Every structure is written in structure tokens, then in C-alpha cells.
Amino acid sequence: MATQSGSAPDLYFDDALELIESEQSILAAEADAFRAFLRHVEELSVSAPSTGGAPHLCSQSARKDPFRSVREAYQATVMDLAHYDEEYGESFEESVRMEYGPDIATLLTTGQVFERHHKQAVVVATEDLIDQRERLRDALLEERESIQRFRDPVESVVDGIASLDSAATTQETPKLLDSYRRRLSVLESRCHDLIDQRQSEIVDGRRALSLPITEPDIPSYLYTNLPVTYPVVAPLTGALESAVTLTATIETERSAQS
Known part of the structure; x- marks a missing residue:
């Protein structure tokens, strides 16, 4: 019948x-990349603004433009992942806006002054991105x-x-x-x-x-x-x-x- x-x-x-295994590998790689980026950001030591309003950058890595330093670190870690172009294919500006939201993205792409609270905001947001991937x-x-x-x-x-x-x-x-x-x-x-x-x-x-x-x-x-x-x-x-x-x-x- x-x-x-x-x-x-x-x-x-x-x-x-197979898809689960592949995605787990991607997430692990991204978490590691954001950890590497986080270490770089944490090395950017800044003091409170001086009387003139300009912050004093203390670390060796921060003596150049801190925003350029952050961009280069992001490109060398997160955007350098083997799967990045295939999975995302985004520019630096697009990526940080997607990952960090408009406020931090605006800071990192058009900011003029990198103060202590700016650094802390990037640190906290990056820690959250790592936690999201681990979860x-x-x-x-x-x-x-x-x-x-x-x-x-x-x-x-x-x-x-x-x-x-x-x-x-x-x-x-x-x-x-x-x-x-x-x-x-x-x-x-x-x-x-x-x-x-x-x-x-x-x-x-x-x-x-x-x-x-x-x-x-x-x-x-x-x-x-x-x-x-x-x-x-x-x-x-x-x-x-x-x-x-x-x-x-x-x-x-x-x-x-x-």
C-alpha cells in the first residue's frame, strides 16, 4: 500500500x-582576535586632559596618533582573520559600527581626542564582544x-x-x-x-x-x-x-x- x-x-x-564545528572554530578565532585587540587598547595609557585640554599619551605605543594605532591593531587582529572577507567583507568603519555601535564607531573613525574614558569605553565594549562569542x-x-x-x-x-x-x-x-x-x-x-x-x-x-x-x-x-x-x-x-x-x-x- x-x-x-x-x-x-x-x-x-x-x-x-559540520556547520556547528565550523561556527565554533570561527567564534573561537574571533574571540582570540578581540582579546589581542583588547591587549593593544589596554596598552594605550592616557592621563586626564591637561589644562589646555589635550591628553598626555604615556605609553610608547601611544606616542603616535592613538586612533591610527587602534585602527591598525583592529586591522591586524579582527580584520586579519582567515574568514573575515568571506563572512563579512566590511571596511574598518563598517565593522566597528556593526560590532561597537554608532557612538564608539564615531569616536574611532572621526575622533580627535582619545581620553581615559574613551579608552575605558572601548575596553568594556571589547570585553562584551568576547563574552558574546564565548556565550x-x-x-x-x-x-x-x-x-x-x-x-x-x-x-x-x-x-x-x-x-x-x-x-x-x-x-x-x-x-x-x-x-x-x-x-x-x-x-x-x-x-x-x-x-x-x-x-x-x-x-x-x-x-x-x-x-x-x-x-x-x-x-x-x-x-x-x-x-x-x-x-x-x-x-x-x-x-x-x-x-x-x-x-x-x-x-x-x-x-x-x-
Whole structure:
């Protein structure tokens, strides 16, 4: 009784795990780059403005234009990452605006005086950028564990429904058709349970990162290059669609045999 509803849905667990590993490497490299940039900024020691209003730059590295020094350090660290051009391709001005926001970006691109509170603002913002990437790496670790944890049960239920779809024929006895129907009901229930569990984990991940509702969740951010955005939920949804079609076919056949 193959319903022609399609074979088992495609599974993308291996692809998802590869994307997670790649993104973790990118985040680790970016965190290290911002740490290197932070060390340079911390070396720019400035005192309070003199009577004339001009700050006294104390360190050797700060004797030249501090804004030029910051720009060169940023270009030599953050913008020198192997993936920078492919992932971002932004100019210095565009990058600092995206990472630091308009106020610090304006300071670093058009500022004339680099005082102590300016330095502190850059330091604090850079520390926050490092923390963001570390927190996201932790979230990706959770995502990897989630994908690995769901893999076997998802494959089992998807294969189970596909097997029933292939095995059933119009010549089956009423008893066997009833057996298929009961088995399908169990598998459908299992699909719904797995979907609910996965959705709950996605919500927990959003909360852990304090993501506003307007921001994409982890799967939407991570799996843009996959054919499906939700590699755990998508095959379950596809399997449910097959199960519904097969159940309807079984019901029709049972009615015809009555």
C-alpha cells in the first residue's frame, strides 16, 4: 500500500554537526582576535586632559596618533582573520559600527581626542564582544549535544513510518491493517513528543542567550546553508505527513473490506 507520499524525509544531521564545528572554530578565532585587540587598547595609557585640554599619551605605543594605532591593531587582529572577507567583507568603519555601535564607531573613525574614558569605553565594549562569542560557543556546544541526542530517536521513528509505508499493500488482511494503524499511531505520538522536546530546547537556548523575539534562534542563525532550517523538526514533520496519508489510506481500505 505504498502511498507514494515520498520516501523517508532527508536527514541532515551530519551536515548540521559540520556547520556547528565550523561556527565554533570561527567564534573561537574571533574571540582570540578581540582579546589581542583588547591587549593593544589596554596598552594605550592616557592621563586626564591637561589644562589646555589635550591628553598626555604615556605609553610608547601611544606616542603616535592613538586612533591610527587602534585602527591598525583592529586591522591586524579582527580584520586579519582567515574568514573575515568571506563572512563579512566590511571596511574598518563598517565593522566597528556593526560590532561597537554608532557612538564608539564615531569616536574611532572621526575622533580627535582619545581620553581615559574613551579608552575605558572601548575596553568594556571589547570585553562584551568576547563574552558574546564565548556565550554563543557554549550555546553551540549545547546545540551539538542536542543534535547528537535526537539523532537516533528521529532516525528510528522516520525509518519506522517509511517502513510501514513500503510494507503495507492493498491485499493485507483486516487484522494486519489494524496492526499497521496501531503502530502508526504510536509512531505519530513519538514524532509529536520529539518535536515538543526539541522546540522546548530551542526556546531554552534563546533564553540562555537573552535573545529578543526579533532575533533569530540558534537553528535559524546556524543552518542557513542547509536545505532545512530545523534539521531535527523537519524530518519529523515530513514523517508525520507521510503517516497521516498512510493512515487515511488504511482507513479507506478497512472501510472497503467491511
